[in-house]
Amino acid sequence: MTTTRRRELAPRYDAAAVEPAIYARWMEADAFRPADEPPPGAEPFVIIQPPPNVTGALHLGHALTAFVEDILVRYHRMRGDDTLWLPGVDHASIGAQFVLDRILAEEGETRESLGRDRYLERMWRFMDETRDIIGEQHRRLGASLDWTRLRFTMDADSARSVRVAFKKLWDADLAYRGEALVNWCPRCRTTISDLENVKRPESGTLWTIRYHLARPDGTPDPDAWISVATTRPETIFGDTAVAVHPDDDRYRALVGREAVLPFLGRRLPIIADTYVERTFGTGAVKITPAHDFDDHEVAKRHDLPMVSILDDEARLTDAAGAFAGMDRFDARARVLEQLAEAGDLEGEQPHEMLIGRCDRCGTIVEPRLSVQWFIRVSPLAARALASVREGRTRIMPAHFEKVYAHWMENIHDWAVGRQLWWGHRIPAWYCPDGHITVTDLVDGPEHCDTCGRPADELTQETDIFDTWFSSGLWPFSTLGWPDATPDLARFYPTQVMETAYEILFFWVARMMMLGLFFTDREPFHTVYLHGIVRDPYGQKMSKTKGNVVDPLEMISDIGADALRAALVSGNAPGVDQRLSDSKLTGGRNFTNKLWNAARFVLGSRPAAERAPVEASLPVRWIRSRLAEATERATAQLDSYDIGGYAGTVHEAAWNDYCDWFLELAKVDLRRADATDADRAGTWLAAAEGLALILRLLHPLMPFVTEEIWDALGEVAPEVTAGEPLLIRAAWPGAAGRDPASERAFGDLAAVIRGIRNLRTGAGTPAGAWVPVAIAPTDAAAAEALRSESRYVEALARARPLTVRADADRPETVAPSPLGPAWLEVGAPSDDDARRRSAQLDEVDRNIDRVRDLLANEAFVGKAPPDVVARERERLAGLEEQRRQLAAG
């Protein structure tokens, strides 16, 4: 005699207590780390985590990224793939400096007061304080990252990858130093990329200013002028020409003459260029080559001088004469004032325009001429584009491939230098003779590559790299590149890059370009882009709007599993989603449902030994249904349809297993005439079903499933295969479909639904037992009804259930494939009659439709045979329904 073991699950699931304990158990079991050797024959499955910023507090975007990746990783791990999910943290140079500068300000220090070395020391201390925070937050999400491989973009290995990469680019003539116009943030005091220069419409003013024409002696003619329109009068000091459209009759005579620049008296040629819009402003444009991208192009075409007038903090330089030292906006006011006094301010009007602001600090960005390091990207972009065009890397959703292509085709050289301190310093050294030496040696070059001058006469470049340069190497630098490490051989190229579509250009494009150049392989074969998580009204979440949902708060409240279900359900790649309370509640309710189903199963084990027993129809049915769910879920995960997978397992668990199967199982567990073996068999099937559902659900809701698995394993190790940890359990196989049982049970369920329907129509109290009769359509139906009657009775609360001929049936029946069923109680009401006639009408409409379809020779002739056969079958079913409804 064996004793039946039980383990009680708490009446309520306490996520806040369970989740940390489960995570600790996984860590203790070292469950996230791939085996030391790849399992024989196993396919690799590798995701390199997009490294969150070291300064970043966890937001829903991180959470969604982590959830999608964790689902894929847990799934592949269960499948036995050689699975690695590698975590990282990004040093976020400009972002980190922004944060540290604010802290320093509170301490009464500044970047300058500390100087580069002390500033960096301070930064490293700051890093030590903050580096682990984001990882800890990811652990609360349930992210099963291999923490033993945690990487930081500023660690020594990354630094070497960066140096080696840059040296290779330099040697291949893909890195160069040159003068160009760049976006300058006067507050961060660095160059920023086009992508970091965020342009938004703002209201400004368009001023009209008179530039007097030059008389032969070079002095301004008080009676002749050309009026130019500008939104930035302070740039006047940098003007080197005035441009008009070549076909503009108003100005044709002036082309070739000269105007005089106010304040400075510089003579400006009046040139013709098609860049000028005749209809805008006055049709004449002041050309400021050093502070405007368009003007810069014009200047290059016309060989104009370029005069820089702004310093690092956007104060005017000596080039502005008396205005030198003035802030750009103060200067604007003074310039306007003085022009007005001189009578040369002709007019002003409000003007809507695009203003570029620094993505980081919001300061208005200033185009500025400077000498910078660039990456020549066109050859890199060509390869990166071909990889996607030719399908070696797929982007999901697919329409982003067009966006990607468009960007790659119009790409400009990448200004990679940043005038910041926190980051990887560009490994270039200058010799007094002007030679440049680039090296990947950690201590710098031994001598000038060109003239051999010793190292102590060389000076290193002070600029650092754009953060995205080290990020662009991430898929392989994290695995040991440039060394041929075992990890690199084993895990590269990776499989999936999952990230927000917002950083397709920032990051994905750069990884593609650099990955192909350095490794000759696409760094991943699938790019999964997720959308933005918005508030219930479709607004972007932001601190200033106060509509931010904090994932950690949600986790304390409803648990990580619930948040995962809420965020992932119904989510499609590339589509923004609105996160509402009802979704979050839905996630919480689902964990609760699962918990309670498990409580029921664990608590209802009959005190009997397991014995072989013929499986009941519900048991055969649920096995088949779960096999089908497994098949679908597997296909959906294989095709990265995460939302679809969540829907599939949700429906299988809640609808099929809980609402139908467990109710049916109760019938057999509780009926008085069941044998011990029957009960044991039913319970075992329920436990097996639960175990299967736990496996299917584990990637979505790892904590609650793991906790239930633990309890289930104690009670019934035979269904958990003795595997103590669900995270290590095998993903189920999809075999076991049983169409005959599905069909048989489908018929029975139709009878049950029909009777429930009649009850509601008749206003029968839900708890009341009602006598029901059913007239089987044939002998097989009669047999089915008799052998399965107990299920119909219990689920429809129909007792007694009589199976007999329909001689005495009333008009109101519930038609079903097994025959019409009716309540043997009370007299038919008016409602009944209305229902019946509505039902008849609908059936008739459908019969007509299908008959017409089948009478259409074009349909029968051209539609595939299986479609025609299906319609024939449907017609037969409808006609049977009609017979049953009408016979009364």
Added chain:
RNA sequence: GGGCGAUUGGCUCAGCUGGUUAGAGCGCACGGUUCACAUCCGUGAGGUCACUGGUUCGAAUCCAGUAUCGCCCACCA
């Protein structure tokens, strides 16, 4: 100015390469304190799939155009 996407019941969204009577969750109505769960169960109402044409035996799905909304890119100072 270019490009991309969206438009499906009150709300949020699924509906892949065209093939049952277009689905789900929430909300709503009605009925339920049956010993897993009221964070639940059962039943139901509610949609001419934005509009107009076209292709097809068959269109929410493919094509063209229109309208509205959203996003990205871009050199009107």
